[in-house]
Amino acid sequence: VFAELKGMERGNLKISVASTANYFATQLLASFRQTHPRVTVNLDVTNREALLGQLEHNQIDLAVMGQPPDGHDLIAESFMENPLVVIAAPDNPLAGQKHIPVSRLADETLIVREAGSGTRSASERFFQTHQIAPRTGLVMNTNEAIKQAVQAGMGLAVVSLHTVSLELETKRLALLDVEFFPIQRYWFVVHRKNKRLSATAQAFKQFLLDEGKAAVTG
Ligand code: PGA
Missing domain, CATH: 3.40.190.10 (Periplasmic binding protein-like II)
Known part of the structure; x- marks a missing residue:
């Protein structure tokens, strides 16, 4: 002992x-x-x-x-806590806008995690609640791949704030100010x-x- x-x-x-x-x-x-x-x-x-x-x-x-x-x-x-946030490339027109309505995400392409990911199921529940169906043409099984894809301007993503602190600090990614976010x-x-x-x-x-x-x- x-x-x-x-x-x-x-x-x-x-x-x-x-x-x-x-x-x-x-x-x-x-x-x-x-x-x-x-x-x-x-x-x-x-x-x-x-x-x-x-x-x-x-x-x-x-x-x-x-x-x-x-x-x-x-x-x-x-x-x-594990806040889920919306990220975009810094040159995305939505970056820097205030109070983006959540319905605006319906016009965007979303890069999502694989089935089986907790981040993915939480964001799916969120979009269902708000009756929004963003285009989700891109599925990737690591947060790193998603961040690279967002940086390259392929779309937006919902990720845990824990995964992007470095990129936000170095301004390689932007945090979007979307209504009802973060998902807690x-x-x-x-x-x-x-x-x-x-x-x-x-x-x-x-x-x-x-x-x-x-x-x-x-
Ligand atoms: P995951 O994260 O998306 O890497 O599975 C766990 C969770 O948020 O439940």
Whole structure:
């Protein structure tokens, strides 16, 4: 117990994160390992649907993902906000406009993530609610590919703000001020209900919950 308290346990941590969560998860892992340097970490980066499969087959300790669906016998605790925003190339005529009506998106081509992505299903729900059907001719399975395509002027995209901080800072992408955005999602740390978490997994879960709270309260 003493060794665990001091973070010196030689644990093993098997975690999977949604591809979109990878933009901050590795940083969190890095700071966790500062206090738990002897922990071996296995990190898998995949989409929401694959994560649910891994949880179901007991292949991982913890997942970091959007809110899981009911009925999977999972424990899920939210620890951080995940705002979804609309991005465009900086020279897009909509960039810099104020209060763009959401209906305006119906005239645009949208580049979307693959089926199975949480970002994609959340934006589909959003467009259904607002009864808008943007053209979605382009489907790509990584946030990186989507950002490149948007930069190249192929269309607009709805992505997590976590994926574009660098491009917004360097002005390679523009954030559009569209009505009803951002879509507010949350990040959850998730495990099977009947999973006996190791001391290491328990410590990492607590670390995420504490870090998230710290990020929200500044
Ligand atoms: P994803 O992100 O789009 O990479 O699956 C997870 C989520 O928002 O649920």
